[in-house]
Amino acid sequence: MRPESPTYNTLVEFLSRVDGLGRKTAWRLAERFRDWERFQREGPELLRGGSSFLPEEASRALAAALKDAPAFIPSPNFISFQDPRYPSRLHELYDPPCGLYFRGDWEIFARARPWVALVGTRRASRYALEICGRLVAEMKGFDPVIVSGLALGVDGMAHRAALSHGLKTVAVLGSSVADIYPARHRDLARRILQEGGLLLSETPPDRAVEPWHFPKRNRLIAALCDAVVVVEAPEKSGALLTADFGLDLGREIYAVPGSIEDGRNRGAHRLIQEGAKLLSEGREIFVDLGLAEPRKAANSAAGVGVVPGVLPPDPPPGPLRGPERKLLEIIAFEPSHIDKITYLSHLPNPQVAGLLMQLCLKGLAEELPGSYFQLRALGRDLLSNPE
Incomplete structure (x- = not known):
């Protein structure tokens, strides 16, 4: 990136605020002049001589804006696209x-x-x-x-x-x-x-x-x-x-x-x-994002009991704790709608939906049509175990 004039940010800010100029045209003008003072000196000449890259509407907008350029006060808190501080x-x-x-x-x-x-x-x-x-x-x-x-x-x-x-x-x-x-x-x-x-x-x-x-x-x-x-x-x-x-x-x-x-x-x-x-x-x-380790699965010691070409069995789910047990207890007697489960659990609906999906993936519960959930045999076995 080329070093910019100290007034380059001022030039870009001014051009970006000209209604009817457009972002691309503003950039082409900023790249052409690269300095606020030079723009004020040579901008009128560009308009008088005509420009192949300035549409008629943009030329009119720029001509009107140039009249106000000497009075323009730049913002101290404006960062232009070419500024090294601009978010990459x-x-x-x-x-x-x-x-x-x-x-x-x-x-x-x-x-x-x-x-x-x-x-x-x-x-x-x-x-x-x-x-x-x-x-x-x-x-x-x-x-x-x-x-x-x-x-x-x-x-x-x-x-x-x-x-x-x-x-x-x-x-x-x-x-x-x-x-x-x-x-x-x-x-x-x-x-x-x-x-x-x-x-x-x-x-x-x-x-x-x-x-x-x-x-x-x-x-x-x-x-x-x-x-x-x-x-x-x-x-x-x-x-x-x-x-x-x-x-x-x-x-x-x-x-x-x-x-x-x-x-x-x-x-x-x-x-x-x-x-x-x-x-x-x-x-x-x-x-x-690679900034944390996944939750560790049970029996994950590398190389223990592994037979080449044969997938190891899924590890049995661990003991139930907290919200998981609460949800399984709610559906233990009859299939229940997710809204009823949410109401009885006193947990946020998004958390309930996520936990129910996890319980289904673990084979402890299953989803029925209409957003109903019921307990599976493995879930019933785990509920019978003491916490």
Whole structure:
């Protein structure tokens, strides 16, 4: 990367804020002039002489903007695409922002740690908020940066949970960093900054928030992170767009299962059907990222009793503990619907769904049509054993 003029950031910021210019044209102009003062001197000459790469609309927009250039005051918290401090992961986007506005500790990017996005619906259920908080608590030992969009619902809970567990959190905004949206989260944004976090946006400070800002925001969330977790999302949710961006970028994509009778879970369930990983425990993310060891299976001593070409038998499940035993006891007498199991267990629905899947995989329970579950013989045998 070539060294830039000290005023290169100013040039890029100015061009990125010219309505009607377009990102690609702004970049071509920035590469042509590479210096703010040179642009002010030679820009009018470029327009007078005509330009093969400036469309007519862009020429008009630039001519109008040049009149205001001498009065332009650059933001001290703008990082351009060519700045060495620009987040390297954003270069993976096919349309990376020309630059980013920020408030807070930019040095968070210099610290080597996993970045995990937790996203979901603004109208989150109580279960979704509970499971979001629990997942963040389970991640604490891995010291991740928790990323979300500062929206109501799941996003806000992700930020609050990170703060309560002493984790750094980054809020990527659809609004500008100077005008927090939604207004109800201004205090939360202030707490993020007080605790050494970061507010990030590509929206200039003088721009009102627009609906189309949020899909652009979602692509940044996905690009910045190692993993994207959809906690709860209906169909057509913006959280699904974040997951789609993450999938295109090769990120790990997870979804939390919920009740099939609650439409707020349909988007997350579709993700699981399409190949997203079902997430029931925060630690699973870091196993997939190579930062934690998988749970050790019984009888895993290498080379003991192994016959070449013959698969060893599945190890018997260990003694039942805690939530697993509770769920098996609920279905011990008759097949039960998942909602009844959730109600009787007093556990979050996503946790119940994940545990039931694990019990089925272990051969202790089986799923029947209609989201009913019943005990299998092996599960009955284990229940008869003392804890």
